[in-house]
Amino acid sequence: MVTKSVDLRSDTVTKPTEAMRAAMATAEVDDDVLGADPTAARLESEVAKIMGKEAGLFVASGTMGNLISVLVHCDIRGSEVILGDNCHIHIYENGGISTIGGVHPRPVKNNDDGTMDIGLIEAAIRDPRGEIVYPTTRLICLENSHANTGGRCLSAEYTDKVGELAKKHGLKLHIDGARIFNASVALGVPVNRLVQAADSVSVCLSKGLGAPVGSVIVGSKSFISKARRLRKTLGGGMRQLGFICAAAFVALKENVAKLEGDHKKAKVLAENHFYQLDYPAYILHVTVFHQIFFDIVEGSKITAEKLYKKLEEHGVLVMLEGPLRMRIVLHHQISSSDVLYTLSCFQVINLVPVPNPADTD
Numbered sequence: 001m002v003t004k005s006v007d008l009r010s011d012t013v014t015k016p017t018e019a020m021r022a023a024m025a026t027a028e029v030d031d032d033v034l035g036a037d038p039t040a041a042r043l044e045s046e047v048a049k050i051m052g053k054e055a056g057l058f059v060a061s062g063t064m065g066n067l068i069s070v071l072v073h074c075d076i077r078g079s080e081v082i083l084g085d086n087c088h089i090h091i092y093e094n095g096g097i098s099t100i101g102g103v104h105p106r107p108v109k110n111n112d113d114g115t116m117d118i119g120l121i122e123a124a125i126r127d128p129r130g131e132i133v134y135p136t137t138r139l140i141c142l143e144n145s146h147a148n149t150g151g152r153c154l155s156a157e158y159t160d161k162v163g164e165l166a167k168k169h170g171l172k173l174h175i176d177g178a179r180i181f182n183a184s185v186a187l188g189v190p191v192n193r194l195v196q197a198a199d200s201v202s203v204c205l206s207k208g209l210g211a212p213v214g215s216v217i218v219g220s221k222s223f224i225s226k227a228r229r230l231r232k233t234l235g236g237g238m239r240q241l242g243f244i245c246a247a248a249f250v251a252l253k254e255n256v257a258k259l260e261g262d263h264k265k266a267k268v269l270a271e272n273h274f275y276q277l278d279y280p281a282y283i284l285h286v287t288v289f290h291q292i293f294f295d296i297v298e299g300s301k302i303t304a305e306k307l308y309k310k311l312e313e314h315g316v317l318v319m320l321e322g323p324l325r326m327r328i329v330l331h332h333q334i335s336s337s338d339v340l341y342t343l344s345c346f347q348v349i350n351l352v353p354v355p356n357p358a359d360t361d
């Protein structure tokens, strides 16, 4: 019988801490659609300040944050956005920018490090002289960290270059910063510096930071006032919003500092142990970050699904990403002993050497 459970499916599975629950219980609230909720306003202005932008707006999710941001920047019919072919907005957001916003996506190849070649971005910008047939390019989107490449982080210098290109062509730059704090910690660069070149950023509080709900989008005051209106259009105007913002505020204050530990534990799992494997599985992407993509060699005796099931029997939950791929994500509710337990399960399934407890301290 399984007595322990280690949930490594995602950094979105965290439960609200006692401090978050206490903050929710005592939050000062009012009607946020009337613009009167003090706790929501405090969270929004704090996130905006941290990100170095004028204003912020709480939204229900990262998907809503990206959708609203793209729609504010592309508010004229026939707009086109340049974005990575492997980015979250393009792959996992139901094509909302097109189906809801009427915005045309122009995907550019994402490299293995999450970037798009600057030359390819520039080549994808439509020539205004062809406006009789072309959509009009208005926006470039980046994702930092880049989830589908295993959490690769974009440098401030790269982002600046994309920002310069956007300016040169009169375009806006949006960053899907669902895990921008992870990127900041991994790169050792302040978060406001990472997004300096961006006109808007969507920051998730319910991922690595562990808040139960929500994201904040940041940008100029005029961007946020348009975004506020669009949020209402999409049914995202919330009344006593301060309850969930209070928990998110605790996440912001308490959990940024824990990200480094998550990254370290991911390293322990990936580099010290899994990485040494050559049979019957191997890691394709080892990241300096908090998630690990684990690819099973084609033709191996074990499939990702079998391995997933065996781990589940031991109470270790991971995410199946395809027939040959699993994803493991660390977060602040995974302890060093959980990491050791996970390694011991891999060992029982006969996949990794015995871990050295000192490695996880």
Ligand SMILES: Cc1ncc(COP(=O)(O)O)c(C=O)c1O
Binding pocket: 060, 061, 062, 063, 064, 088, 089, 143, 145, 146, 147, 176, 178, 179, 204, 206, 215
């Ligand atoms: C990079 C990235 N952007 C956006 C999102 C969407 O966030 P949500 O699930 O809150 O809609 C995710 C979700 O995992 C993500 O990984």
